[in-house]
Amino acid sequence: MQIVIIGGVAAGASAAAKARRENEDVEITIFEKGQYISFANCGLPYYLSGEIEKKKDLLIWEAKRFEKRYNVRVYTEHEVVRIDAEKREVEVKDLNSNEKKRYGYDKLIYATGARPVSLPFFRGSNLFMLRDVPDAERMRSFIEEKKPQRALVIGAGFIGLETTEALVRRGLKVTVVELMPQVLPNMDADIAVYMEKELRAMGVDVILKRSVKDFIMEDDVIKEALLDNGERVKCDLVFASVGVKPEIELAKSAGIEIGNRGIKVNERMETSVKGIYAAGDCVESKNIVTGKPAWIALAGPANQQGRVAGANAAGSDLSYRGTLGTFIIRAGSMVAAKTGLSENEAKNEGYDLFPVYIHPQSHAEYYPGAKTLHMKLIVERDGRILGAQVAGEDGVDKRIDVIATAIYFGANIRDLEHLNLAYAPPFGSARDPVNLAGMVGSHIVDGSVKPCYVENGETLIDVRTEREYEHGHADGAINISVDNLRDRELKRDREYVVYCREGYRSYLAYRILKHRGFRVKNYVGGYITYTSKKDVEEKST
Numbered sequence: 402m403q404i405v406i407i408g409g410v411a412a413g414a415s416a417a418a419k420a421r422r423e424n425e426d427v428e429i430t431i432f433e434k435g436q437y438i439s440f441a442n443c444g445l446p447y448y449l450s451g452e453i454e455k456k457k458d459l460l461i462w463e464a465k466r467f468e469k470r471y472n473v474r475v476y477t478e479h480e481v482v483r484i485d486a487e488k489r490e491v492e493v494k495d496l497n498s499n500e501k502k503r504y505g506y507d508k509l510i511y512a513t514g515a516r517p518v519s520l521p522f523f524r525g526s527n528l529f530m531l532r533d534v535p536d537a538e539r540m541r542s543f544i545e546e547k548k549p550q551r552a553l554v555i556g557a558g559f560i561g562l563e564t565t566e567a568l569v570r571r572g573l574k575v576t577v578v579e580l581m582p583q584v585l586p587n588m589d590a591d592i593a594v595y596m597e598k599e600l601r602a603m604g605v606d607v608i609l610k611r612s613v614k615d616f617i618m619e620d621d622v623i624k625e626a627l628l629d630n631g632e633r634v635k636c637d638l639v640f641a642s643v644g645v646k647p648e649i650e651l652a653k654s655a656g657i658e659i660g661n662r663g664i665k666v667n668e669r670m671e672t673s674v675k676g677i678y679a680a681g682d683c684v685e686s687k688n689i690v691t692g693k694p695a696w697i698a699l700a701g702p703a704n705q706q707g708r709v710a711g712a713n714a715a716g717s718d719l720s721y722r723g724t725l726g727t728f729i730i731r732a733g734s735m736v737a738a739k740t741g742l743s744e745n746e747a748k749n750e751g752y753d754l755f756p757v758y759i760h761p762q763s764h765a766e767y768y769p770g771a772k773t774l775h776m777k778l779i780v781e782r783d784g785r786i787l788g789a790q791v792a793g794e795d796g797v798d799k800r801i802d803v804i805a806t807a808i809y810f811g812a813n814i815r816d817l818e819h820l821n822l823a824y825a826p827p828f829g830s831a832r833d834p835v836n837l838a839g840m841v842g843s844h845i846v847d848g849s850v851k852p853c854y855v856e857n858g859e860t861l862i863d864v865r866t867e868r869e870y871e872h873g874h875a876d877g878a879i880n881i882s883v884d885n886l887r888d889r890e891l892k893r894d895r896e897y898v899v900y901c902r903e904g905y906r907s908y909l910a911y912r913i914l915k916h917r918g919f920r921v922k923n924y925v926g927g928y929i930t931y932t933s934k935k936d937v938e939e940k941s942t
Contacts, residue, residue: 412681415707549637741788758926
């Protein structure tokens with residue numbers, strides 16, 4: 402049996418390796434139009450920064466070694482230009498000789514990935530995009546040889562911000578231009594704002610709600626970018642990262658059914674055409690939370706999908722269960738991560754939800770080096786966890802992975818309270834932040850706390866200390882420390898909203914007032930959440 406794989410990076414290489422492990426007798430051929438297979442494309446920004454020093458460290462498998470290990474024929478710089486599904490043949494162009502040949506297959510795995518979006522005016526010898534190792538080599542060589550001083554990054558998504566960090570590490574003055582009113586547009590603004598603050602602290606000029614309309618050039622060199630408001634940004638280097646789109650043109654021409662954005666596949670990674678599988682950034686797969694098809698371009702799902710496609714093409718029976726879209730990103734000292742749905746995404750899906758905000762320390766406060774975590778969970782009214790976002794300098798990866806696992810297994814917010822997680826003072830707390838999130842969410846689900854997220858004319862009580870209050874407080878708030886609350890006379894003809902720094906002291910204040918018969922709400926997430934929301938509101942006006 403002949404298995405042909407189109408594309409040899411994350412999904413394609415994974416498919417080939419799994420197919421071989423499942424079936425020693427099948428013949429496997431990979432056609433990859435690039436120079437390399439199985440390279441670490443997620444490591445490209447870190448190669449730019451110099452954190453990954455050598456190109457060879459990005460090459461997970463060299464073609465010859467992969468061929469030897471897995472008994473697979475690998476053709477790099479060979480592009481499949483046509484699929485004949487009826488004859489079960491592919492037409493392949495040798496990109497060095499331009500010679501075309503046809504190859505037969507019994508099973509075909511389509512793993513072409515996604516490519517950066519390019520706009521009509523994207524041109525110039527100092528404009529770069531980042532998809533593969535040669536892209537990174539060209540950009541790194543330009544930086545080292547031309548020594549640019551000012552860089553413009555268009556787009557503040559994953560690759561845009563990772564490349565921004567790399568350029569800052571290289572000593573460039575960076576300006577980021579983003580069309581949306583926030584960085585990391587697929588996160589909620591009140592968590593993404595922490596990443597924006599870190600970028601500005603790094604010296605990055607962040608311009609939001611603006612787009613680049615054209616370049617002002619001398620010969621083939623971009624000198625300035627013209628924004629939609631007429632402003633000009635001087636630059637010696639431009640990095641464009643305005644999104645990616647799946648490579649599906651070849652699939653369309655072969656009659657393979659396409660969904661909203663990517664190739665339609667079932668849980669076995671089979672397409673609508675018998676004998677053809679697809680995997681990776683070119684496909685749509687089931688969103689675990691919504692159950693609906695979703696196009697999510699990430700390396701982890703691509704590898705998993707490739708493994709399933711390879712196994713099934715070789716005669717086994719595996720299923721891909723879906724994706725949560727879990728990701729993590731670093732810029733400077735700040736790390737941000739997300740799993741499942743954001744609040745905006747969940748609202749667009751019609752869920753009846755509430756957010757949980759907490760701002761705990763990354764490990765025991767009494768152990769040196771603890772850092773504040775900013776955590777937001779999206780919870781359905783019955784307690785089902787729909788998603789989570791975390792930002793902070795330490796411990797972000799641990800918490801997002803725990804919550805992603807909980808969502809995958811259908812955990813309720815109440816379940817988080819009871820998780821037994823590793824604890825020692827350098828690593829966590831006796832009540833881990835994930836446990837705390839479960840406690841806060843459980844109180845809301847069970848009705849033991851009436852939450853508040855905005856001030857609606859109620860009397861605000863800041864229950865922190867006088868010193869904390871003097872350093873900043875919510876507009877119109879009065880200060881009554883939680884320790885003095887029992888001693889104060891309050892009017893009973895009004896409703897009160899209590900808040901503290903992050904939520905615990907205000908929860909105590911809430912219980913005190915509730916037991917005494919007052920109408921009261923607890924501002925979820927405390928003053929830290931209040932200030933982040935104010936920052937977002939100011940940017941949106």
